[in-house]
Amino acid sequence: MSYLVLARKWRPQTFSDLTGQEHVSRTLQNAIDSGRIAHAFLFTGARGVGKTSSARILAKALNCEQGMSPEPCNVCPACTEITAGTSVDVLEIDGASNTGVDDIRELRENVKYLPSRLRYKIFIIDEVHMLSTNAFNALLKTLEEPPPHVKFIFATTEPHKLPITILSRCQRFDFRRIPLAKVVARLRYIVDREGISISDESLAVVARKGDGSMRDSLSVLDQVLAFCGETVNDDDVVSLLGVVDRRLLLEASAAVLGRDTRSVLGVVARVDEFGYNMRQFCGELIDHFRNLTIMRAVGDAGDLLDLSEAELQSVREQASSALLEDLQRHMTILLRADGELAHSGYPRLVLEMALVRMATLAPLVPVGELLDRLGRIEERGSGVAADARASWRPSPPPEAGVAPVPRPAPSALAEQRPRPVPAGAEAKPPPSRSDSPVQEPRRTGDEWADFVAFVKGAKPRIGTSLEYGSPLHIAADRLEIGFPENSFALSSLRDGDAQASLKALAERFFSAPMTVALKVLTGEGHAPPNLLEKKRAEDEQRRTGLKRSAESHPAVSSALEVFDGTLAEVAPLGTRGKL
Structure with a gap:
């Protein structure tokens, strides 16, 4: 006698045997009890969850010789024939191989005839979504108004491929994936009756491999038993199935x-x-x-x-x-x-x-613990944390009328110190205010910075280029400015108009005829820093001093100690949003 696989041997024969589909079995049983039995059913769901088994059980319940009941007897000739698949009045059709309109026409011809032995003639079409569009259209009228002795049961794993006209003519039942715990319980019931020794952990591995399908789980269990025999070892199951232990x-x-x-x-x-x-x-x-x-x-x-x-x-x-x-x-x-x-x-x-x-992920610190640490900071030293902001107030702004220390913008205030006049040159009176719109230079003690500010006030583009230059030589009649090689500022100043304007502004600033020479810095010797470099150095010095002051502040020291932190950034109060 040939071997019968577990999936066929332990196929559900009654609604109570269905695992994980209680919502379907209860609805069908109540429909049979009340006599409200539809003419067409559609069973949808994943593979191996009981769709075709439910169709057979429903066919047996409707045709049982003991009378229609929620549970078939499974002993009368009608039930045994349907279980064996030999009943002439219960036709199981494979929708994947009978997809044409001619197959549906043949089905329509068979619908006209009364059942030979049973109460109902039942057509079970599996994978019904495989039917062609013409086949569905040929089935519509028969499906909507079949003879009273005919019932249709469709099963599919892809209900979205069915035409809406078919869906609207059927009662739809959605079969769910079976939970792992229920699959394990069913497998335990089966192996106990088969006399097989296997642990619950191995059954869980088998059930997880089945992925919610009872048929797939039983097929995997058959494979395990073929390898291990009547006694199953956990390590053998893991190595055979290739799953992660x-x-x-x-x-x-x-x-x-x-x-x-x-x-x-x-x-x-x-x-x-x-x-x-x-x-x-x-x-x-x-x-x-x-x-x-x-x-x-x-x-x-x-x-x-x-x-x-x-x-x-x-x-x-x-x-x-x-x-x-x-x-x-x-x-x-x-x-x-x-x-x-x-x-x-x-x-x-x-x-x-x-x-x-x-x-190595650093653990998160709970908010409550952070609040406790803040409380301890406030309690340290006589009000150190409370007075922290007071000691960090910025300096008051300068009084009106007092000039700031950084490089000033040119203004129209105007007294210049006299410049020496070269021999043989006539002293030229300074131009009157009405002769030129250029403001008179303002002196702060840094001659080069004052000159650049003066030029920037008159010619912003030329003044911006001068900020990249280094003052190599400043004399009574000559001004030498050095620029890095291939500098854009140098090329823009060598333009004829820019050079003439620069010479005129230099003569105006120094109050004497001037020769302006633009030179390329070759890297030999040491050139004075340009204004941008001096500004960066001053900013860096200011930031260093600010950070040193912050690190020495008692409130900051306490906070770093309690939170085990480091000082990442320092900014004066009131300027944080502007940085």
Whole structure:
């Protein structure tokens, strides 16, 4: 006698045998009890969740010789023929191989005839979405108004491919994926009656491999039994199915939460040694940390997690010692690593670095603890923290009429000190205010800075270029300015109009005929710094002094000590938003 696989041997024969589809079985039973039986049913859902089995059970319940009842007797000739698939009045049609309009025309011809032995003639069309458009159109009228002795039961995994005209003529029942706990319970029921020794952990691995499908889970169990025999070892199940051992996931999460980088790298080495796919392991690890996060966030999350009771206990123990915020940060790192693994040529390295980063992640400090630390700062020293802002007030602005110390803008105030006149040259009277719109220079003691400010007030473009130059020589009748080689400022000043304007402004500033020479700095010798370099040096000196003052302040010192921090940036009060 040929062997009958477990999926066929233990196929549900009554509504009570259906696992995980109680909403469907109860509705159908109530419909039979009340006599409100539709002429067309549509069963939708994933593979192996009981659609065709429910169709057969419904056919038996409607045609049982003991009378229509919510549960078929499974002993009368009608029930046994339907179970064996030999009944002439219950026709199972494969929609994938009977897709044409001619097949539907033949079905319409058969609909006209009364059943030969049973109460109803029932047509079960599996994978009905495979029918052609013309076939659906040919079926519409018969499906809407069939003879009273005909019932249609359609089954499909892809209901979105059915025309809306078909969907509107059927009662639709959506079959759900079967929860892992119910699959494990059903598998335990089957193996106990088959006399097989297997642990709940192995059954959970088998059920997880089935991915919510009872038929797939039973097929996997058949494969395990063919390899292991009547006594099944946990390690054999893991190696046969090629799944990630959950003990590795628990070790990895324990090492991460315990900040043990050596153990983390050891787990990755074992994953590589066993030949597991790195991305598959990362995906399993993401799912495991998701379980930890949900367990930590909700508490009793057994109904939200697809885990067996033993696995739930392990997750519950690990989640109790972790912070929710840390688990969320670990999830973020794993999700980023999963994306990198899809394109990386070094999957082991990516996974190692992700787990090391998780294990060395700095723990978050609770807000309550931060508030306590702030309170301790305020209590230190007689009001040191309370007086901190008072000691950091900026200097008052200068009084009206007092000139500021930095480089001034040119103004029309005007007394110049007399300049020596070269021999043989006639002294020229200074131009009157009405002769030129250029303001008279203002003297601050820095002759080069005053000259640049004077030029910038008259010719902003030329003055801006002079800021990049270094004063090489300033004499009574000659001004030499040096610029870096290939400088844009130098090329703009060598323009004929710019050079003439610069010479005229120099003669006006120095009150004497002047020769202006523009030279290229070759790197030999030491040129004086230009104005921009001097300004940067002054700003750096000011920032250094400000930081040194801040570091020596008692309130800042206390804060750095309590929070174990470093001083990253210092700004005067009132200027933070302007930096």
